[in-house]
Amino acid sequence: FFAGPCDFLKGVVALDGLPDADRPEVCFAGRSNVGKSSLINALTGRKGIARASNTPGRTQEINYFALGARGYLVDLPGYGFAEAPIAKVERWQALLRAYLAGRVTLARAFVLIDARHGIKKVDHEIMELLDRSAVSFQCVLTKADKPRGGGLGHVIESVRTDLARHPAAYPEIIVTSSETGDGIPLLRSAIARLMPE
Ligand code: GTP
Numbered sequence: 340f341f342a343g344p345c346d347f348l349k350g351v352v353a354l355d356g357l358p359d360a361d362r363p364e365v366c367f368a369g370r371s372n373v374g375k376s377s378l379i380n381a382l383t384g385r386k387g388i389a390r391a392s393n394t395p396g397r398t399q400e401i402n403y404f405a406l407g408a409r410g411y412l413v414d415l416p417g418y419g420f421a422e423a424p425i426a427k428v429e430r431w432q433a434l435l436r437a438y439l440a441g442r443v444t445l446a447r448a449f450v451l452i453d454a455r456h457g458i459k460k461v462d463h464e465i466m467e468l469l470d471r472s473a474v475s476f477q478c479v480l481t482k483a484d485k486p487r488g489g490g491l492g493h494v495i496e497s498v499r500t501d502l503a504r505h506p507a508a509y510p511e512i513i514v515t516s517s518e519t520g521d522g523i524p525l526l527r528s529a530i531a532r533l534m535p536e
């Protein structure tokens with residue numbers, strides 16, 4: 340399924356620019372720099388299809404990638420700190436929240452959490468928005484190659500405890516690294532199940 344075509348479709352800066360809601364989509368949400376764009380590159384096996392960088396605030400539009408005709412992968416701007424002009428950040432934050440709350444064909448939101456840091460206050464705020472909007476979401480830990488010692492286990496346990504507070508959360512946590520490829524096949528199959536042929 341991911342071996343098939345995957346093409347950049349468009350970058351969206353306002354709700355009226357969203358593509359027709361005619362097929363399922365999944366999106367990647369998370370704090371700036373958590374690894375959303377890198378994860379899309381790892382999933383599609385195409386380095387650079389989504390632009391990643393060390394500067395928080397790299398992705399400033401809602402970027403659509405088409406998996407043939409089966410569905411869309413959606414790369415979102417980050418929330419939280421960003422190195423960009425404040426007026427611009429406020430505009431994309433409002434767009435991001437409106438998208439998450441109102442996109443009818445959003446089959447699941449993947450909420451990315453840095454495997455070193457766990458869930459922060461701003462992540463809870465986004466999860467609460469998804470709860471209120473009845474949008475099913477699933478946590479994906481990113482950068483799992485980074486924690487040392489028992490760090491990863493502790494973060495997984497604390498995320499599991501936090502998720503119990505969120506009615507829209509899917510209980511399974513997917514642990515990934517875009518560097519090593521860990522967890523990428525599992526995430527691909529979760530996405531494939533949401534996009535029937
Ligand atoms: P914004 O678009 O700014 O919100 O960021 P983003 O969430 O799209 O993050 P991006 O994919 O641009 O990655 C941010 C930085 O983290 C880059 O320097 C990546 O190389 C690095 N990174 C992403 N995923 C991983 C990973 O799995 N392991 C490691 N070690 N680094 C990663």
Ligand code: MG
Pocket residue numbers: 375376377390391397398414415416
């Ligand atoms: Mg990005």
